[in-house]
Amino acid sequence: MAFTGTSDYIASDELRLAVNAAVTLGRPLLIKGEPGTGKTMLAEALAESLDTRLIQWHIKSTTKAQQGLYEYDAVSRLRDSQLGDPRVEDIGNYIVKGKLWEAFEAGERPVLLIDEIDKADIEFPNDLLQELDKMEFYVYETQQTVKAKQRPVVVITSNNEKELPDAFLRRCFFHYIQFPEKDEMTRIVDVHFEGLKQQLLAEALDCFFEIRDMPGLKKKPSTSELIDWLKLLVAEDIEPEVLQSKDQGRSIPPLYGALLKNEQDIQLFEKLAFMARR
Structure with missing residues (x-):
């Protein structure tokens, strides 16, 4: 077989x-x-x-x-x-x-x-x-x-x-x-979630891969951590717009503890986000 x-x-x-x-x-x-x-x-x-x-x-x-x-x-x-x-x-x-x-x-x-x-x-x-x-x-x-x-x-x-x-x-x-590309990751997520809002998924994946692509990241978030993060976003009923919001000094995504696992990466993310806003 x-x-x-x-x-x-x-x-x-x-x-x-x-x-x-x-x-x-x-x-x-x-x-x-x-x-x-x-x-x-x-x-x-x-x-x-x-x-x-x-x-x-x-x-x-x-x-x-x-x-x-x-x-x-x-x-x-x-x-x-x-x-x-x-x-x-x-x-x-x-x-x-x-x-x-x-x-x-x-x-x-x-x-x-x-x-x-x-x-x-x-x-x-x-x-x-x-x-x-x-x-x-x-x-x-x-x-x-x-x-x-x-x-x-x-x-x-x-x-x-x-x-x-x-x-x-x-x-x-x-x-x-190899780590999944965005299309394959979408299929993986679909296996774990039924009826997930497509806009939320799209924004979450954009945010997830943006974090993974950051230079100097000590611990890149993995597939299992993405699944955990999505579960939290659904449980807390986070709106897709929140993930793309850059105002009010937002530097890290909501419930980031599911993705970023040490303080160095959080500080790096905040620093790069601050530089990007300037």
């Missing part, structure tokens, strides 16, 4: 091609892009499109690759042995399956999301090379080899916080999600 997006997820032609190419090649799909551009939602949409299960592994700075395979709970086994629990005779009772093991033994071909892989240490991707390539791993405690019943669709996201190893990159199909 070719991925074309879903009713709730607007995918560009380039993204659709990348997803289908990765599935055809049987390689992990490595997705990069600005925060808030829908990288994680892509895996959810892909699972929905394929009508299959989504298995999510959210990576933290303390996450180790071994946790994705399995962990041996030696502490619980020691405690049970002290209590005389007969379960201690089978070491398999103390093997905790990880997300990769869960994906490998799934009955139907699942979508496996490895989210924000760049949060982990630099060795994390290399520690998964063999498992993602061969789709199998060895459990030393039980002396068994776990093989994937069928190759899962693997989606890996990165916010580019650190460079990934070349050996890992060679095994992936890469795609960078």
